[in-house]
Amino acid sequence: MLLTLFLAVLLALTLVGYFLGQKRALGAVRGDQAKRSFTTNNFGLAALPVFYGQRLAYLVFLPPFLLLLLWWLVEPRLASFLIDWNLPEAVRQASRGEQVGIINAIREAAAGRAALPSTDLKAAVDALSALSWFSSVGLYLLLSGLIVLLFALGLASSKPGFKARHAVETWNRWVMFGAASVAILITVGIVLSLLFQALSFFQAYSWFDFLTGTRWSPGGAFQRGYGEEATGGVFGVVPLMTGTLLIVVIAMSVAVPVGLLSAIYLGEYASNRVRVFAKPLMEILAGIPTVVYGLFAALTFTPWVASFVDGLSAVLNWPVLRPIALFVANVFVALGNGFIWLGNLFSASSPTYFAWVETIVLETGSDIALAAGVVMGTMIIPFVASLSDDAIQAVPNSLREGAIGMGSTRAEMMIRVVLPAALPGIAGGILLAVSRAIGETMIVVMAAGSFAYLTLNPFGSVSTFTVQINSLLTGDLDFGGTKVQAAFAIGIFLFLITLVLNTLALAIVRRFREEYD
Amino acid sequence: MVQIIDPKYKVADYQAQVMRRRRAKSRRFQAMGIAALAAAGLMLAALLSSIFYNGVQGLFEERMTVEVTFDPAKIDPKGTGDLAVMRKFNFDTLVYPVLYEALDIKVKGRSDRDKRRKVKQLIGLGASNQLRTMIVQEVGRDPVSDEPVLVSGGTQLGDTVTVELTALSTASNPYAQPLRDLGILKTRFNGDFFTGVNSNDPGYYGIxxxxxxxxxxxxxxxxxxxxxxxxxxxxxxxxxxxxxxxxxxxxxxxxxxxxxxxxxxxxxxxxxxxxxxxxxxxxxxxxxxxxxxxxxxxxxxxxxxxxxxxxxxxxxxxxxxxxxxxxxxxxxxxxxxxxxxxxxxxxxxxxxxxxxxxxxxxxxxxxxxxxxxxxxxxxxxxxxxxxxxxxxxxxxxxxxxxxxxxxxxxxxxxxxxxxxxxxxxxxxxx
CATH class of the missing domain: 1.10.3720.10 (MetI-like)
Incomplete structure (x- = not known):
């Protein structure tokens, strides 16, 4: 309530300052006509009157507003800190559940909604009520004083010789610099918040087991409760890595050929009439939200793939193909066993071995990695197409003309001359697309599995980093719990992977551009 | 590079053959480009047609029009007239006999138990609440006792009223078609979709x-x-x-x-x-x-x-x-x-x-x-x-x-x- 009033008064005073500053500057010269000179300006001021107004408005508005914002951001932290500081030793020894209850009681008592729970909590309650008095009354008194001071200062200095435009432009530059620095602030915020939570996670869970563990099982909802969480889950990211890898590989094997070939066709072959249809096609594909792709993948495309896989099963069981299929399947089983064995070198989790395949039955469940991957690939097609198009267009025409002049066909020119020249740009684009596929969330949340099987079977169900972040964070946000912290640990993993891929891709693209520009 | 030329070809023939092959390759390459575009277009078409095929169905919904009798013997068996008692009653059970009768299903007995279960699944989640508010409504809570304050919904016990209730899973339920033939299930435009808020009951769901x-x-x-x-x-x-x-x-x-x-x-x-x-x-x-x-x-x-x-x-x-x-x-x-x-x-x-x-x-x-x-x-x-x-x-x-x-x-x-x-x-x- 007081906040709204204060903000209204602040805005009104700013407006008053804007007009008063102009008036004051003009008044100062009108009273003294002798000071008018031809060289300064019509009024004998060092700047247009409007700048005097702007400067006073800045002076009145910005410092109190920034202080208020700062206080608003700091206050909740300060409150928890004050409670922590004043907690009696006995409470500090208590379990987390009890502590939360006591802290809530203190907050209630300080707000006057409940009686003092016990006398040894008096210090905390007093500190908290002092803080809330300050942030509801004291702060505004202080800021009001500051405003009056600034107003007086500003009016006093609004003299004709004062270079108001310089002052305003300096303020402007700082505000603009502040706006530009928001980008740094956001990055710092991301890194700090991820690090903070991830570090608490790695205090409870070994980073070595996290990186090399072959079992991911964060524990069901029934395990959520204070104290039990630390022992509740097993967090090994290897199955998530293989799952993400599988889906990304499927997605890229759809997106790269389709995107690249469409870009080549649209750039080099297509008539204008085709282009009129094809350009919007790509733009629509790029503009559809991922949640829409996700719904399509889960409800429509997965059943299609399932029936396709059933058909494939039948084909593989034809007498001619059967022995070949069995051989290939068992090679995969052997590889899979070897993979698990390798995993066990680093981790103590119990070994699971696949049995040899005797009949060819391609099983599918409700989630199929192939379906999620193909739909994700479709989503990335326009991304790959536009980046490859940029790379292909950047190849100088002299190379094309040279190739055609030597008598090559159009396809030979593309395959042997233009594509090799554009390859670094295309590779950079593909890296960017991979990074996007790794970070993509909604398609896999809706169409890939939630259980992290360690498999590379495209017809099977796998889980990815993003799916697990989603399932760990949905529901109650208990930032002290291991499960939420585990989500941040994956988050920092994801952030680093995409950061490296992007930096690499941008470096490749930039170097390639320099070659021809 | 030394080319071994089959003597039965003349050089010009050989060159023509090579050119044919190279041009065919070029055409194939072009065809691959068209195929890629077509694949992207096909996926988009599949996506959009799936959305519109299902989405347009969602804009229409089936409602169940039934004549419900608020039987006092069921709702308030002891005749107390206490609204709190009536409020606890499961009002869905008033709809069951109406549907059983229309579908010729026995109200009691083992033989039709599965049929009854299927029919019950047709009734929307909000139906019970809709019927309840006709008899008893909660207008707030008593500040002292925190008990709900109840008023009559306007309908008297014993009245027979024609109501329109939400229906569930009508696409897969075997009794939906007979009810449609009887005129009990009717399709109408789903206006709630635009004016309602999110809800578990598809019949009331809105955006x-x-x-x-x-x-x-x-x-x-x-x-x-x-x-x-x-x-x-x-x-x-x-x-x-x-x-x-x-x-x-x-x-x-x-x-x-x-x-x-x-x-x-x-x-x-x-x-x-x-x-x-x-x-x-x-x-x-x-x-x-x-x-x-x-x-x-x-x-x-x-x-x-x-x-x-x-x-x-x-x-x-x-x-x-x-x-x-x-x-x-x-x-x-x-x-x-x-x-x-x-x-x-x-x-x-x-x-x-x-x-x-x-x-x-x-x-x-x-x-x-x-x-x-x-x-x-x-x-x-x-x-x-x-x-x-x-x-x-x-x-x-x-x-x-x-x-x-x-x-x-x-x-x-x-x-x-x-x-x-x-x-x-x-x-x-x-």
């Missing part, structure tokens, strides 16, 4: 709260990102000195544009909700998180727009004695504004479809009611699609989710169309 929530979220997102992005773009394009800090800012902006949205969600949940203690699940926090995503987009678009302003504009202003900032605010920026707004609209369109980061900050739509301010918990349209997908009922999961997508795609078309129109108009005027 008004999600629409308003999306509006608030985008408004906050715009207010938070647009001024900052424009100021940052102006600074970086015109005033920033070439030094390490500026370079670092540029690197950061480029990286932020490529950070996965889920990471912004993690950061938003931690910073805004945990550290700053903002109310989770509100359009305020949602808009702020989305503004982190749109910020780089708008900065890049605004810089391009400012860069494309002819240098003569700036020079003319400077020549007339304006300072660099005066030239910027009064001449360059207004001229670049259509381009900046186009970029902003495209950024906001992206934010409208964004889902994952909003899930983490609690915009899951468990609240019901249309949010009047950005400070109330609300779902957004995209989150609404995800929530509907999670439903156990076929109508909500398959159809109403796709209907919501149709609305979302329509809004996206509107936004992108506006952007395209603005771009076209500003290009024409130049």
């Amino acid at each position: 008004l709260d999600a629409l308003v929530g999306s509006f608030w979220t985008l408004l906050v997102c715009f207010l938070a990102s647009f001024p900052v992005a424009v100021l940052a773009a102006v600074y970086l394009e015109e005033f920033a000195p070439r030094n390490a800090i500026t370079d670092f800012i540029e690197v950061n902006i480029n990286n932020l544009a490529a950070v996965p949205s889920i990471v912004f969600g993690l950061m938003g949940a931690f910073v805004f909700i945990y550290v700053f203690g903002m109310p989770g699940g509100t359009a305020l926090v949602g808009g702020l998180v989305l503004s982190l995503l749109t910020l780089p987009t708008i900065i890049v678009a605004a810089r391009a727009a400012i860069r494309s302003v002819p240098g003569s504009f700036r020079e003319a202003a400077l020549g007339l004695g304006a300072s660099r900032q005066q030239a910027m605010w009064s001449f360059v920026l207004p001229y670049a504004m259509p381009g900046i707004i186009t970029g902003t609209i495209i950024g906001l369109a992206g934010a409208l479809g964004e889902t994952a980061p909003l899930l983490f900050i609690g915009m899951v739509g468990f609240q019901s009611g249309v949010p009047a301010t950005p400070l109330e918990g609300t779902p957004s349209l995209a989150v609404g699609i995800y929530n509907a997908f999670g439903s156990q009922f076929d109508e909500l999961k398959n159809q109403l989710s796709n209907s919501t997508i149709i609305v979302l795609l329509f809004l996206l078309m509107l936004l992108n169309g506006t952007a395209a129109y603005l771009r076209y108009r500003s290009e024409k005027s130049k």
Whole structure:
């Protein structure tokens, strides 16, 4: 309530300052006509009157507003800190559940909604009520004083010789610099918040087991409760890595050929009439939200793939193909066993071995990695197409003309001359697309599995980093719990992977551009 | 390279043959390009037809028109007249006998038990509540005893009333068709979809709260990102000195544009909700998180727009004695504004479809009611699609989710169309 009033008064005073500053500057010269000179300006001021107004408005508005914002951001932290500081030793020894209850009681008592729970909590309650008095009354008194001071200062200095435009432009530059620095602030915020939570996670869970563990099982909802969480889950990211890898590989094997070939066709072959249809096609594909792709993948495309896989099963069981299929399947089983064995070198989790395949039955469940991957690939097609198009267009025409002049066909020119020249740009684009596929969330949340099987079977169900972040964070946000912290640990993993891929891709693209520009 | 030429061919024949082969290869390459485009087009066609096929079905719903008798012997067997007693009654049981009778199913006995179970599944989740409010309504709570204050709903016990109830899973239930033939199940336009709020019962499900929530979220997102992005773009394009800090800012902006949205969600949940203690699940926090995503987009678009302003504009202003900032605010920026707004609209369109980061900050739509301010918990349209997908009922999961997508795609078309129109108009005027 007081906040709204204060903000209204602040805005009104700013407006008053804007007009008063102009008036004051003009008044100062009108009273003294002798000071008018031809060289300064019509009024004998060092700047247009409007700048005097702007400067006073800045002076009145910005410092109190920034202080208020700062206080608003700091206050909740300060409150928890004050409670922590004043907690009696006995409470500090208590379990987390009890502590939360006591802290809530203190907050209630300080707000006057409940009686003092016990006398040894008096210090905390007093500190908290002092803080809330300050942030509801004291702060505004202080800021009001500051405003009056600034107003007086500003009016006093609004003299004709004062270079108001310089002052305003300096303020402007700082505000603009502040706006530009928001980008740094956001990055710092991301890194700090991820690090903070991830570090608490790695205090409870070994980073070595996290990186090399072959079992991911964060524990069901029934395990959520204070104290039990630390022992509740097993967090090994290897199955998530293989799952993400599988889906990304499927997605890229759809997106790269389709995107690249469409870009080549649209750039080099297509008539204008085709282009009129094809350009919007790509733009629509790029503009559809991922949640829409996700719904399509889960409800429509997965059943299609399932029936396709059933058909494939039948084909593989034809007498001619059967022995070949069995051989290939068992090679995969052997590889899979070897993979698990390798995993066990680093981790103590119990070994699971696949049995040899005797009949060819391609099983599918409700989630199929192939379906999620193909739909994700479709989503990335326009991304790959536009980046490859940029790379292909950047190849100088002299190379094309040279190739055609030597008598090559159009396809030979593309395959042997233009594509090799554009390859670094295309590779950079593909890296960017991979990074996007790794970070993509909604398609896999809706169409890939939630259980992290360690498999590379495209017809099977796998889980990815993003799916697990989603399932760990949905529901109650208990930032002290291991499960939420585990989500941040994956988050920092994801952030680093995409950061490296992007930096690499941008470096490749930039170097390639320099070659021809 | 030595070519071994079959003597029975003349050289010209051989060359013609090679050329044929090379041209065929070229044609094949071209055909692959067409095939790639066709594959992309086919996927899009599959996607859109799936959305519209299911989504249009969601715009129509079946309702059950039945004549219900409020039998006092069932609702209030002891004849107490106590509203609290009547309130506990399961009003669905009034509908069962009506349906059994229409379908010729025995009311008691083992033989028809499965049939009865199937028929019961047809009745919508909200039907019981709808019937209850006709008899007894809760108007508030007693401030002293915290007991609900009950009033009569207007209908007397013993009355027979024709009511329209919601129906569930009519597509898969074997008794739906007989009821349709009897005129009990009727299809009508699903008006609730546009005027209702999210609900477990597909019959009552609506997207008004999600629409308003999306509006608030985008408004906050715009207010938070647009001024900052424009100021940052102006600074970086015109005033920033070439030094390490500026370079670092540029690197950061480029990286932020490529950070996965889920990471912004993690950061938003931690910073805004945990550290700053903002109310989770509100359009305020949602808009702020989305503004982190749109910020780089708008900065890049605004810089391009400012860069494309002819240098003569700036020079003319400077020549007339304006300072660099005066030239910027009064001449360059207004001229670049259509381009900046186009970029902003495209950024906001992206934010409208964004889902994952909003899930983490609690915009899951468990609240019901249309949010009047950005400070109330609300779902957004995209989150609404995800929530509907999670439903156990076929109508909500398959159809109403796709209907919501149709609305979302329509809004996206509107936004992108506006952007395209603005771009076209500003290009024409130049």
